[in-house]
Amino acid sequence: MDLTVAVIAKECVPGRVKTRLSPPLPAQSAADLAQLSLSRTLDSVRSVPARRRLLVMDGTPTAWDAAGFTVLPQASGGLDERLAALCDVVSGPLLIIGMDTPQFSLDHVALLLRDWSTVLARHEAWIGPATDGGFWALALLRPDGALIRGVPMSTATTGDRQLGRLTGAGLTVGMLPGLRDMDYFSDAVQIAAEIPDSLFAEAVAENAARVHSGQPQAEALR
DSSP, X not given: OOOEEEEEEEOOOTTTSOGGGTTTXXXXXXXXXXXXXXXXXXXXXXXXXXXXXXXXXXXXOOHHHHTTSEEEEOOSSSHHHHHHHHHHHOOSOEEEEESSOTTOOGGGGHHHHHHHTSSSOSOSEXXXXXXXXXXXXXXXXXXXXXXTTTXXXXXXXXXXHHHHHHHHTTOOEEEOOOBOOOOSHHHHHHHXXXXXXXXXXXXXXXXXXXXXXXXXXXXXXX
């Protein structure tokens, strides 16, 4: 497909990523879960039929994660500015995905791919709502930063406001399946239940066992 898929990600440094997982997790364990989430998301994106794959990174990716992707630094500013800046430099259909939904699979964007594979697409944009009120994916047939810039991010109404911005601009918008973001450890537990045979689920189970046993954080780091 004439499609660019971009993953927005942050280097998984303890104390700088997924800080809301701590407590109950120590910072290192939270960063390790973030890395597993990112790597699994990138693996799934590699299966998406696309002309170009971008890893838009705050920090430096591992060589494994960078494989098959063009790595770009994130722009400065809030998340809306960073997403808008990406839209302003990409020409052609663009799908943006975050790193916090390791349960993402090709099935979750099947409707979008089917629609945009036709000569006359029914939808000019697609959005994937997240259970926290945000969105886990945003796709624009004709990317334009003005469609995102200024939308308040990381709120309980972000998804609705972004949808309103798109429809207010006269775009026809398709809805992708809703997914849960990994914001808190309780989210990680529920996500792991959806992908039980994954390395992510294995790590969540190990951390849950430590938490339930009352193991001190310092001991869990060893």
